[in-house]
Amino acid sequence: MLAVAAVALVLLSAPAAAADGKPAVALSRKEAGKGGEITATGSGWRPNALLMLLICGQASPGRGVIGGTNSCANADGRAVTTDARGRFSKRLPVAEPPKPCPCVVHVATVTGEQAVADVVFEVAGHPVAPLPSQTGTARLSVLAAARLEGDDGILVRFGAPASRKLVVTVGNLGSAPVKDPVFQVGTSHGVFAPAWEEQEWKGTIPPGQKARVELNVQLTSGAHGDYLVSMKYGEKVLAAQPWGVGRPWGVTLFWILLCLVVPAAVFRIGMAVVDRVRPRVGAAGAGRHRTVRLPAATAKSPKTPRAATTTTALPWFTPDSAPSENHPTTKGHS
Structure with missing residues (x-):
């Protein structure tokens, strides 16, 4: 019954960040000694996310954990998985961190997109020392392999x-x-040196924290082949990732079609010009040419067989009055 009341009290005292959809953590007690136990309740986290809870020294919500997890009681940390609504409740034993207070309960995601929340907590009996000034040096390092995200569109x-x-x-x-x-960010092709371009990433990375950095990379028009994308911070190259770019076959297809269409169009234009400028014979000039017709007898082909020729009857004979060889001509009347 007391545990239920403690959880209810924690939920009622949850910070306003949970209402804004940001990760938030509330503690059942703000102070406890070594060997005690507190209950941490969170809301606004990613659903089904694995979280790690640690008590860290030399830290504050504004500056994070100075020195990273080396300032935390890692052996007494606890892991918890959020529910479908992004909430959790976990008991955490109180342990003295290796660094002096001010102390916090540090909650961070283990996998996926990073999310962190720090809540002020006082470890009774643990030494307290002022936080170091921010005159130290920042040192960035790659924690995971770099990768290229995105796809090529049809225009590529x-x-x-x-x-x-x-x-x-x-x-x-x-x-x-x-x-x-x-x-x-630099891109190099073959043996050529990369051409570097500066890009600013908006955000703050506290000491001992990590962040997901996304930088845009773009090649020139028509670029293809094997490229190497590199990222550098200061004078140190942090990451390099190969990138194979396919050949733009659409450009090749375009030139092939152009080589076929242009000659055909030039040929059609030339034929149209020739058809327009050549002289035409009109109806008026048709009468100047006379056709010479040969007589029927002259037009007869000499190759015509003799048997096929016909004899034209003389004008003073008719077919009935022509002399016959079988009937002799009688003189006078008998």
Whole structure:
């Protein structure tokens, strides 16, 4: 019954950040000695996310945990998984961190997108020392392998510039926070040196914390082949990722069609010009040409067989009055 009442009290005292959808953590007690136990309740976290709860020294909600997890009681930490609504409740034993207070209960995601929340907590009987000044140096390091995200559109096949996002998880291993760091992104092809371009990442990386950095990468129009994308901070190259870009076959297809269409169009235009400028014979000039007709007898082909020729009867004979060889002609009347 007392445990239920403690959980209800924690939920009622949850900070306003939970109402804004941001990760928030509330503690059942603000102070406890070594060997005690507190209950941490959270809301606004990613559903089904794995979290790690630690008591850390030399830390504050504004500056984070100075020195990273080396300032925390890692052996007495606890892991918890949020529910479908992004809430959790976990008991945490009170242990003295290796660094003096001010102390916090540090809650951070283990996998996936990073989310962190720090709540002030006082370990009774533990030494207290002022936080170190922020005159230390920031040192960024890559914590996970870099990768390129994104796909090519249909226009890239026709020579449009290919673009990707270089995603790198970096951590601050120094003693000072890094605010709005400026990275240099370079792309190189073959044996050529990379052409560096500065890009500013908006955000602050406290000491001992990590962040997901996304930088835009874009090639020139029509670029293809094997490229190497590099990221540099200061004078140190933090990551390099190969990128194979396919050939824009749409451009090749375009030139092939152009070589076929242009000659055909020129030929059709030339034929149209020739048909327009050549002379035409009109109806008036048709009468100037006379056709010479030969007589029927002259037009007869000499190759015509003799048997096929017909004899034209003389005008003073008729077929009935022509002399016959079988009937002799009688003179006078008998």
